[in-house]
Amino acid sequence: MAGVAASGRQRSKVAPYLMVLPALVYLGIFFVVPFVSLARTSLSTSAGSIYLPTLTFDWNFGNFGHAFSTYSDQITRSFIYAAVATVLCILLAYPLAYVIAFKAGRYKNLILGLVILPFFVTFLIRTLAWKTILADEGWVVQGLGAIGLLPDEGRLLSTGWAVIGGLTYNWIIFMILPLYVSLEKIDPRLLEASKDLYSSAPRSFGKVILPLSMPGVLAGSMLVFIPAVGDFINADYLGSTQTTMIGTVIQKQFLVVKDYPAAAALSFLLMALIVVGVLLYTRALGTEDLV
Incomplete structure (x- = not known):
């Protein structure tokens, strides 16, 4: 009996590792191996022609300095555009998520379906649709020009906006979806309690709803x-050469110029800057309630 119990305990210890093994193998093949390959490429020197480049691994850290100094404008522009888009997403998504969570009632699932429905269309088609909407002869430009928000020769397409x-x-x-999940988890009794304590609606929002929705x-x-x-x-379809983002540079370095070390170095720089930014942002907001 003791041997059977020991064998059962041994299997129970091994079982969790066997369960995560497929995920570890997947990550090893599709994340670790490409990551190491990219790191090796970023420290290599490219030779040969554009049609048949050859890479020599020689710990060339100069690729990083060259990439950053050459494309610092595109890196800065990418972070600014992404930050502004993130703020706009918060401002636009929060009221909608609030209405779905607290005011939609039996229409909650319908509204969620309508929110998700446009995203069944491919990313590229949606972007091309925006190119048509913002075209110089489109109704958006004409409407903004009619009310004086755009000059006579003003345009929206091929701009940073x-x-x-x-x-x-x-x-x-x-x-929208993470905000909705956080708001939907808030106990309505907390809002009722704030009203019982004579809290105004703006104060209840600032003291109860907003802190609880921060995750x-x-x-x-x-x-x-x-x-x-x-x-x-x-950036490719809605912008111009003056609005190029770092993703466009990396894509062209890999597929057009075929300067693989520069493209890999840019990729690593972008990853490092994103990690630093994320760590600073999460530290400022706190992550203890994010589950």
Whole structure:
């Protein structure tokens, strides 16, 4: 009996490791191996022609300095665009998520379905639709010009605001859903208690709803900001050469110029800057309630 019990305990210790083994294998193959390969490429020197480049691994850390000094404008622009788009997503998504969580009633699922429905259309098609909407002869430009918000020869397409608008629209769903989940988890009795204590609606929002929804704000911000920084579709189709983002540079370095060390170094710089930014942001907001 003692041997059977010992064998059972041994299996119970091994079982958790066996359960996570497929995930570890998956991460090893599709994350660790490409990550190491990218790191090796970023420290290599490229030679040969553009059609048949050859890489020599020689610990060339100069790739990072060259990449940052050459494309610092695009890096800065990417972070600014992503930050502005994230703030706009919060401002637009929060009221909608609040209405769905507290005011929608039996129409809650219907509204959620309508929110999600446009995102069944592919990312590229949605971006091209925005290109049509913001076209110089489109109704948006004509309407803004008619009320004096745009000059006679003003335009929206091929501007930074068009890129930010595209980023906001394409990633706002990742702000709405986390905010809705956080708001929906708030116990309505807390709001009733604040009213019983003669708290005004704005004060109840600032003291009860907003603090309890911060995990959703934090999660949504990360889900919007991180992909927005590396986005290149919106910059390509809605912007111009003056609004190029770092994702476009990396894509062209890999696929057009074929300067693989520079592209890999830019990728690592972008990852490092994003990690630093995320750590500072989460430290400022706090993550103890984010589950």
